Structures are given as structure tokens and as C-alpha cells.
Amino acid sequence: MEKHSTMETKDTAKLKAKAPPPVADINVTPMVDVMLVLLIIFMVITPMLSKGVSVDKVKAKNPEAMQAADKSDAVIVSISRDGKVYLGTTQLPAEDLPPKVKDLLTGRLDKTVFVSADSRASYAKVVDVVDNLRAAGVDQLGLLTDKIEEKAKPATPTGTAPAGQ
Secondary structure, rough: OOHHHHHHHHHHHHHHHHOOOOOOOOOOOOOHHHHHHHHHHHHHHHHHHHOOOOOOEEOOOOOOOOOHOOOOEEEEEEEOOOEEEEEEEEOHHHHHHHHHHHHOOOOOOOEEEEEEOOOOHHHHHHHHHHHHHHHHHOOOOOOOOOOOOOOOOOOOOOOOOOOOO
16 A cells, blocks of 8 residues: 555656746737837827927918928927917017027027917017017028918819810
8 A cells, every 4th residue: 555655646746846838939918018008108298299389370382391490499489369479388478579589599500480370360460579589689580381282183084085186
């Protein structure tokens, strides 16, 4: 009987000593979870990072590209539909623009200020802002506009010849 019990303990010892083989696959589920959370965070924060106030800009047929307006240190003055003036994201009266713009432009070679006005803003308010910027010693003014999207021309129906042939 004793022989039977020692044999039984050896078998159980073999079973306990044998560990499962290591898993060679990478578990990507936690990484995907973290990436989705980061994606959601960036989607929420990105609209808040805009440099200035969002306005419905005037549309022009042949606007010139102004890459300098996209720089992080660009000075942008916005005029909203109701006539409020913003320097960056800070609202202030147009009369207070000259000293603040002078402070922003000191020590800069390019003294360009970009004006972004709402298409429904009062023209008198835009002129008032431009006059105050000129009083601040602004060399160059950039008026920011949007491009007019041209509609696609109607195509000729397929299978028919143009008229006159």
C-alpha cells in the first residue's frame, strides 16, 4: 500500500511542477484603450486651441495665402458681428488697441497685424480698428478672408454629341 501512495505523490508532484508555457503574443487591448482615450481628449481640446475668436469671415474670389497668420506668435485682431473687438481672445475696446499692440510688436522685425472681421460687422467699426492699429505703428495689415467655393459646372449628358456637329 505504501508503494501505491508514493507513486501517487510523484505523479501529483510532476503535475504541480509543470508550468504552462509562456505566452509570446502581446496583449494590445490596454494600448488600444489608452489610444482611444487620448484621441477623445485631443478631439475635445483641439477646438479650444484656436488663436482668436471665431468669426464668419468675408468671402473673396482671389484671396492671397498668408502663412504668417497661422504662426503661433501672429497678432490677430478680430471684430465680431456685434462690433466687439478682440485682440487674440481678449475682448477690449478699439481705443485700447494701440498700447497693447505696441507692446506685442516691440522687438519684432515683422510688424504685421492680421484683421479678421465678421462679414456682417459694421464697416465703420472695421475702419475704427484699422485707424487704431495704424496709430500703434503697424507697418503691414493683413485682412483675413475665406475663399469663395466655386460650384461645379454641369456636365454634358453622356452619349450625346455637343451641339453644332
